Amino acid sequence: MNSRYLAGLRLNRNLRATASMAEAVAEADVLIMGVPSQAMRETARNAARHVRAWVPVISLAKGFENGTGLRMTEVIGQELPGHPLGVLTGPNLAREIVDGLAAASVLAMEDAVIVEQLQRLFRSGMFRVYSNLDLVGSELGGALKNVFAIAAGMGDGLGAGINTRSALLTRSIAEMTRLGVALGGNPETFAGLAGLGDLITTCTSPQSRNRTVGFELGTGRKLEDIVKSMNQVAEGVKSCGPIYELAREHKIEVPIITEVYKVIHEGRSPRAAFRGLLRRGARSEAEPG
Numbered sequence: 001m002n003s004r005y006l007a008g009l010r011l012n013r014n015l016r017a018t019a020s021m022a023e024a025v026a027e028a029d030v031l032i033m034g035v036p037s038q039a040m041r042e043t044a045r046n047a048a049r050h051v052r053a054w055v056p057v058i059s060l061a062k063g064f065e066n067g068t069g070l071r072m073t074e075v076i077g078q079e080l081p082g083h084p085l086g087v088l089t090g091p092n093l094a095r096e097i098v099d100g101l102a103a104a105s106v107l108a109m110e111d112a113v114i115v116e117q118l119q120r121l122f123r124s125g126m127f128r129v130y131s132n133l134d135l136v137g138s139e140l141g142g143a144l145k146n147v148f149a150i151a152a153g154m155g156d157g158l159g160a161g162i163n164t165r166s167a168l169l170t171r172s173i174a175e176m177t178r179l180g181v182a183l184g185g186n187p188e189t190f191a192g193l194a195g196l197g198d199l200i201t202t203c204t205s206p207q208s209r210n211r212t213v214g215f216e217l218g219t220g221r222k223l224e225d226i227v228k229s230m231n232q233v234a235e236g237v238k239s240c241g242p243i244y245e246l247a248r249e250h251k252i253e254v255p256i257i258t259e260v261y262k263v264i265h266e267g268r269s270p271r272a273a274f275r276g277l278l279r280r281g282a283r284s285e286a287e288p289g
Contacts, residue, residue, distance in 0.1 A: 004231060009098045022050045030056050030118065032088075033076065036233040037063030037143075040072050044079035056084040056114055058107070062142035062198075063235040064242035071139050084114050086135060088122065089142040090193035091201035093208075097127065104128040106194045108138030130193065137185025141195035144180060145202050146236030147243055147260050148172035149210035152203035154263070154270040156211070157218020164274075168256070169203055171289075175254050178288065179243075182250045210236040217263060218270045240264045253288035255280060 002011060018024050025031055025047050035043045040061055057080055059072040068075075073085040086109035097103055107122060107129050109115040115131045123129040132138050151172070155164050176199065177190040189195055202208045213234045216226045227237065244261040247254040259276055262268035280289040 006095060006098055009095065011098065021046050025051045028052075028055060030058060030121070031083075032058050032060065033072070034060040036238075037061045037072055037235055038066060038238055041065065041075050041079060044076045048080050051080065051083075054083060056086065056109075056118060058086045058088050058118070059139070060088055061235070062089065062139075062146060063239040064143055064246075066238060066242060069242040069246050071136070071143065073135060073139060084109060084111050086115065086118070087139045087142065088129075089138055089198065091197040093201060093205060095207055100126055102126045102128075104130065104193055104197070106130050106132050106138055106192065108132040108135045108194065110135050132189060132192070132194065134186040134189045136183065137180055137187075137189030138194040140180045140183055140185050141176065141190055141192075142198055143235070143239055144176045144243060144257075145172075145195070145199040146210045146234070147240050147257050148176065148199060149202040149208055150214035150217070150234075150236045150240070150264075151256050151260050151273075153208075153211035153214020153216075154218040154260075155214075155274065157215040158270055158274065160274065165203070169199065172203070172256055173199060175256050175288065179247055179250070179252045179254055179257075182252050183246065209234040213237060214260075214270075223264065236260075237264060255289045 031047060031051060033040060057076050059076060061072045064071060065075050073087060077085055086107060088105055088107050090105035092103055092105050107115055107119050110133060112133060119129050119131045152165060152168055155168055173196055176195060177187055180190050181187050202210055209232055213226055217223065240261050244257055247257060255277060259273035263270055263273050283289060
């Protein structure tokens with residue numbers, strides 16, 4: 001049982017904790033990296049001393065590295081060169097999965113043979129796993145939706161209503177797809193579990209850490225106080241900066257991401273952020289904003 005993060009839920013009896021990196025990875029057939037994005041490089045570097053060659057490495061983290069703007073598989077690839085890399089991503093709230101509720105996920109890798117083998121390994125009676133060869137797009141969907149979840153939470157905290165939330169989610173998936181394609185993803189990926197599916201869950205669930213941050217911001221709490229009061233990482237707070245910079249670098253207009261960035265990094269109020277979105281000039285639905 002993990003009393004800190006999953007209080008009241010019993011973990012599988014086959015799981016065993018260890019404080020030794022060597023013990024954890026030396027005989028592993030697959031490495032599953034479930035650490036926060038800003039700890040990924042150090043963890044992968046430590047694992048590199050002990051892991052066997054060519055062992056597949058699967059990331060569960062949904063974020064970008066600060067300072068480099070790299071996706072997690074890019075970070076892992078630098079520290080563990082030569083290993084097949086992938087992500088397991090989608091609308092997967094940990095508490096529901098541990099509680100045995102039905103869920104679906106995407107395992108994305110560029111190697112069609114290995115992804116099929118691991119797909120069978122990860123799936124169970126209540127956990128359906130789909131394969132996808134679009135590693136870049138699948139990883140981007142999981143990371144980008146965290147920023148949109150902060151925006152959705154801010155709207156809920158402001159009491160904006162269901163119409164506003166629906167409009168925000170719809171424009172978020174358009175913005176996610178636009179930026180994701182510019183960064184190398186397949187547009188179809190963002191309409192699937194790694195994009196739309198994860199976005200819906202993270203933007204609407206009270207269990208979502210990123211939505212919670214946004215909600216509390218919407219009620220008037222300060223970001224520093226919100227982060228201090230949480231015992232888990234809200235990846236969107238850390239990833240907002242790198243995502244904003246990537247959009248600027250690729251000259252992609254991202255109005256929702258921009259407003260969240262201003263709230264997180266420039267002290268803009270959530271109310272002013274939503275007002276800024278609503279006051280944008282008239283345009284076609286196919287255009288940004």
